Amino acid sequence: MFPANFGYAAPRSVDEALQLLSKHGEEAKLLAGGHSLIPAMKLRLSSPRTLIDLGAVPGLRGVRLDGNTLAIGALTVHADVGSSDLVRKHLPGLAEAASVIGDVQVRNRGTIGGSVAHADPAADFPVILTALNATFVLQSTGGSRTVTADKFFVDYFTTAMEPNEILTEIIVPLPPAGTGTAYAKLAHPASGYVVVSAGAMITRQPSGSCTAARITIGGLGSGPVRAVASETELQGKALNAQNIAAAAAKAAEETDPDGDIYAGADYKRHMATVLARRAIEAAVKRAVT
């Protein structure tokens, strides 16, 4: 339970951090909350030569309203995401996801940017942020670019980030009127990680029919999966129990999960439909026009 020897740097600005990152290259790791990286280092699953601690970099924390988006600093801890008035008001599904991550200690130290950049297939934020159509701001010495959630999560623990980039901010568009968001999760009884989860963003017309739906499933693949069949099924339909159930029943169609010692593949696929239904129902309830 001791990491291998490593160097440590604590830059005071994003620019300084970027310079350190280009200097050390792939042998360096960025340290945010450390709640995935440090355990991996202690188990020697990860042995970076240098840790670049972003903790002292100003300007990377907090949630602010920016036009018709919410901008969330990458170093904002889960507890602050979950308790932010802005998040709770505009994106209750995101607050819901933040509140079921790990335990209190993890939520007080782990950061949204760290979770997103780590891209653990059993993490919560990638699932809900994909449902919310979030965009990630990546900075490098060459400037900055943005990548949408749909394109960001590439594979197990792999994102569209380049090794010389730092994730600085998460931009979530404010949903249009009549939109509700929700997150539903089956947590592993030991780890608290996602076995299966579902995120939903549903827009309903005053008439009661669905005009837009983004539904994502976590835990069944290398990252969040859009339940396209469910989304299509719901489009234009009245948001009643029967139609929601029919749409949710298709939630696992795009997936081919592996079974593990806790849950078999059939159970996971079944739970995807259950959780998708629960998330859609909760989102619809919140979609007050």
Place this chain on the structure above:
Amino acid sequence: MTTEHISNGLIGASIRRVEDPLLITGKGCYVDDINLPGMLHLVVLRSLYPHAKIISIDTSAAKAIKGVVTVVTGAELPEHLNINAQVMFPGQKIPPHPVLARGAVHAPGTPVAAVVAESRAIAQDACNAIEVEYQALPSVQNAEDALKPGAPLAREELDNNICYTAVKKGGDVDKAFAQAEHIVRMHIVSPRQVALAIEPRGIAANPDPMGKSLTVWLSTQGPHRVRADLAGTLGMPENKIRLIAPDVGGGFGSKGPLYREDVLTCYFALKLRRPIKWIATRSDDFVTTIQGRDQAMTSELALKKDGTMLGLKVRVVANLGGYLQSSTAGPPQRMMAMAPGCYQIKDCHVEVVGVFTNTVPTGPYRGAGRPESVLNIERLIDKAAKDLGIDRLEIRRKNFIRPEQFPYKTGVGMEYDSGDYFKSLDKAMKLSNYQDLMRQRDERRARGEIVGVGVSTFVEPSGGAGFESGTVRIERSGDITVITGSSSHGQGHETVWAQIAAEMMKAPMDHVTVLHGDTYISQQGTGTFGSRSAVVGGGALATAAQRVIDKSKRIAAHLVEAAPEDMVQADGGFAVAGVPEKKVSWRQIAAAAYSGKIPQGMEIGLQETCFFDPRREAWGYGAHVCLVSIDRETGAPTIEKLVLVDDCGVLINPMIVEGQIHGGVAQGLGEALREQMIYAEDGQVLTGTLMNYAVMRAGDMPPLTLGETVTPNPFHPLGVKGVGEAGTNGAPPAVANAVMDALAPLGIDHIDMPYTAPKLWEAIRQAQSDRA
């Protein structure tokens, strides 16, 4: 035997634990808090293979690392450095258990090399630099599989995988089965659990500069027993080792035996003449510390149609793991001794086969055979009730040992001291509102819900394994010192012993100091396990206190020139009966005792020691009731109500008793709902961390309703029985019976614990497709 049970005052009071202010403010002193100048650190390299030959070990790179003091393999150690198991059964096979593997490994986690270095981090680096070449051998993990013809040999030194076979029988079981009108047959497996003390194992050893003696700090449940084992292995006189159990953060049975790392640490300390420390990581603990349960029980219960039990046959296949710890063979023995539970079954045949597999050794874990046994008989009786169409309470009452039959000799030859099983079941019925619970169940079922109610009634033997010691000393100042051989690892001994001494001596509790856990302070002792401390340690202490009181009474009488029989105990000492102002305080008595102002012929001093062995166990008991609902959609079970009525005789500190029940129930519910140590088919450990082994946490606990009945133990000076394991015994079968009751309408007969949501969902789906 007449006993006087004190039921007022301090005995029976829910006194807050005196040890807690230190422990909960981080001021406790655990082994890892022992830091000595020049201390070295031991780290052990472990095999990931469950079973393999060691072809070669290259330690050269490790030795070259700066700060490394020594790197050693099994071949370089003296051959006498082994862990020695107790012979518990005739013919028991005891294959070698060296402290570092010699030529082969037989379980994952087996130490293959040891590094001592200036820091723990350096030692870890050096461990990672050791190259070991293995040749994998076929392995076996499941004990029943290990008995099949052609199964791989877990221990290639042996002809088969059987460590021992033992039988306990009584009456004429064949005759009983010949008369049977119905026979219930079941196959039940108890899941393997990890003991998971919050403080992992650890040891620090400091040799004296002359190399003649050794001080050891060990996270242990029994300093004296483990010292004897350590001395035997090291070849050192026992009394040259001072073994200290400082604050110990839980054990649950797993910190009873001597482990390989304990021997290694002491060996290197003596050899290098430096203090050394070894602290287990959680990962170490998962693959080296003895695990519990893992018994497969194949049973037949013979009955008359009216539910009268006639005979019981049980065959237990017990998974012992790859090596024997001192007490590995023990839990199945306990299982045998209580196979008939609280029922009159005189014709019994119980056979245990202890089996070697390539898994982490098992051994006593809270309950240690009791939970397996209760699970077995309580599932059998529920199935019998279902088969015969008899109410489950009626069938239990029909077969209960009746109060007037105590002391009662069971079909497997144990003598139960006392009890009223009817009373405890009645109390559980009342507390749980049982009739209402059943009505609720039926109404909810009619609405399509999956709901069940389960009951378990059980016995809890406690206070075995020989003697315990207690010393009571009145110091010159009149303060009271209590020295016990039964050291605490979280149970609250310091509080409870002070309560007993203060009550008996009519002194304030804060005049009592309790010393324990240091072999240089206390007389020989046995330790804390098997629900034994209150019974055996308490008995020793009460007897020693009584001897001090008897002597003091004579001194007090001498001081006021009265006859001893005219003296009575008064607050803070003695007084002449009927003349309360003619008082002698403990301080005056102590002054006289040490200055010689004592009756002629009396020995100076005021200290008495008792080695107490009740020579029989104390049989607590109880009745638990559970209401469970299962989410049809997810399979997730929810315990909506859990009522626990326990009888542990006289309660010394009811709050501590409640805490013991809470803790036991938590571990019992872990077994019932979520915990299981799993090995892959190739023997790899799949649940070796808290990321995948689902231990119960505080937030996972359902609300508990506790109740009690009090049947004083007629064979004990304080009237007490043990309670430490009651929760692990009674709660899991109550949950199992409730879950099976819930699933009965679907045609499901039996599922083994743990009842995880995916497992129940799969069973429900299967049952529904079978019916369709």
